[in-house]
Amino acid sequence: MNIAEINKKILKLKKEKNALILVHNYQLPEVQDIADYLGDSLELAKIAVNINVENIIFCGVKFMAESAKILNPEKNVILPDISAECPMANMVKSEGLLKLKKQHPEAKIQAYINTTAEIKSYSDICCTSSNSAKVANSVDSNKIIFVPDQHLGRYTETLVPDKEFILWPGSCPTHHRIHKEDIFKLKEQHPNAKILVHPECRLDVINAADHAFSTNGMVNYAKKSDATEFIIGTEKDMCYRLKKENPEKKFYPIKSAVCPNMKKITIDKVLKSLETLEPKIKLSDDIMKKAKMPLQKMMDIGRGD
Ligand code: SF4
Numbered sequence: 001m002n003i004a005e006i007n008k009k010i011l012k013l014k015k016e017k018n019a020l021i022l023v024h025n026y027q028l029p030e031v032q033d034i035a036d037y038l039g040d041s042l043e044l045a046k047i048a049v050n051i052n053v054e055n056i057i058f059c060g061v062k063f064m065a066e067s068a069k070i071l072n073p074e075k076n077v078i079l080p081d082i083s084a085e086c087p088m089a090n091m092v093k094s095e096g097l098l099k100l101k102k103q104h105p106e107a108k109i110q111a112y113i114n115t116t117a118e119i120k121s122y123s124d125i126c127c128t129s130s131n132s133a134k135v136a137n138s139v140d141s142n143k144i145i146f147v148p149d150q151h152l153g154r155y156t157e158t159l160v161p162d163k164e165f166i167l168w169p170g171s172c173p174t175h176h177r178i179h180k181e182d183i184f185k186l187k188e189q190h191p192n193a194k195i196l197v198h199p200e201c202r203l204d205v206i207n208a209a210d211h212a213f214s215t216n217g218m219v220n221y222a223k224k225s226d227a228t229e230f231i232i233g234t235e236k237d238m239c240y241r242l243k244k245e246n247p248e249k250k251f252y253p254i255k256s257a258v259c260p261n262m263k264k265i266t267i268d269k270v271l272k273s274l275e276t277l278e279p280k281i282k283l284s285d286d287i288m289k290k291a292k293m294p295l296q297k298m299m300d301i302g303r304g305d
Contacts, residue, residue, distance in 0.1 A: 003030055006267050010034055013274040020053045021270065022068065024060035025215040026235040026262040031059050034267060038241060040215045041113055042128050045071045046299070057273055059265045062281075063089040066117040069281040070288050070295060080269035082279040084261050088200075089114050091170035092148040097122055100145055104166060107143035110135060111294060112152055114172070117283050119147065121290035126298040129199045130214035133159035138301055151175065155199045155206055174259040175200035178233055180208045182254050186231045190252055196221065197233030205233060222246050235259050 001009075014021065014036075022044040023035035032038055037047050041064040048056050048068055055076045058065040062085045069077040097119060101109060111123035112132070120126060127135035133156050136144055142163050146153035148170030157165045178201050187195065196218050197209040206212045213221055215238055222230055222242050229250045232239050236253035243251050273279075283291075 003267065006271055007034060010267070010271055010274060013271070014057075017055055017274055017277065018053050019055035019057055019274060020048060020051055021057045022047065022059065024064060024262065025219075025238050025241055026259055027059050027237065027265060028263055028267075029237060029240045030267050031265055031270065032237070032240055032244075034270065035059070040128070041067060042299075043216060044068060048072045048075065055277055057270055058281075059270065060084070061086040061089075061261050063114055063116055065281045066283060066291075067113060067295065069283055070117060070120075070292050073288055076277060077281040078273045078277060079279060079281060080266075080273040081264040084264040086114055086172075086261060088148055088170050088172045089116055089119075092119055092168050094118055094122055097145075097147060097168075100166065100168075104143060104145060106141060107145045107166060108139045108141040109145045109147065110139060111147050112149050113295075113298075115148060117287050117291045120294055121287050123147075123294045124297075126294045127156075128214060128298070130217055131298065131301060132156040132199070135298055135301055136160040136163060136165075139163075149200055151202055151206075152199050154203050155212065158203070172200045172259075174235055174257055175233075176202065178202070178205055178254050178257055180205050182256070183208050183231060183233060186252050186254070190229050190231065190250075192227070193229035193231045193250075193252060194225065194227045195231045195233065201233055209233060218242065219245065222249065222251070233257070235262065237262075 021036045023038050045067040057078050058068050065077050065079040108124040111126050113126050113128050145166045147168040150167045153167040195209040196211050199212045231252045236257050239251040239253040
């Protein structure tokens, strides 16, 4: 079957199965093209809350699909490849986190949304890359255990200097691989381009950029900015969406910034998931209840971009 035939089948099955296709900004271009909604992890998890569907096909990685399940417990959340996991989310385990909390009982645990449902269930509050400083300021303790992304934690620390941060030594392998030399090389070739990087990048990369934005922040900035050229320091397929929505502007990706886990979702697997309604995300009621609290606390605070 060619792409057009697969897409036709997907469209038909989507209606028959009362399904919604949610797609993260880092997905393959052909998967982005079949999205009902395209966005970042929190945006996608929240979208489904107000839409009357039975099945959510989540094209992203597992922790994102888990967040969608936590916010939509009565719906089936289907991840077309259950092995699509985020290595950074898996860098923090509950035993280690509880041990650290024991050493710092007065500290509050701020968990980046890129964590498993289990880690969220032990956390005081969640955050995204756009609201991490806003969330840290809201925490009723001067000491924060920040998990799992040391780079986002370090960046947040610079924005909230009056609090003490204990940083978990995790990082996103895709963003960790971006070096400021990669940015400078592109800047040399495109001197008028604005440099936008994700806060999961190293701090020296963030400091070399014009702006640090979540993927949603990049979408908004690229749309409104008078600039016509942008160097994009995040997963390379973010540029596909940016280019599609701003065809008159130019976007330069860091070509080596690829997340292999995001790329595990293909349109063939989406089609198979629509046919079988598998594999479903399964979480215990207890974990869902506990993990919802820090997510809800964060949502009450709102986005930062
Ligand atoms: S880009 Fe990084 S943080 Fe995002 S899913 Fe891939 S490994 Fe995880």
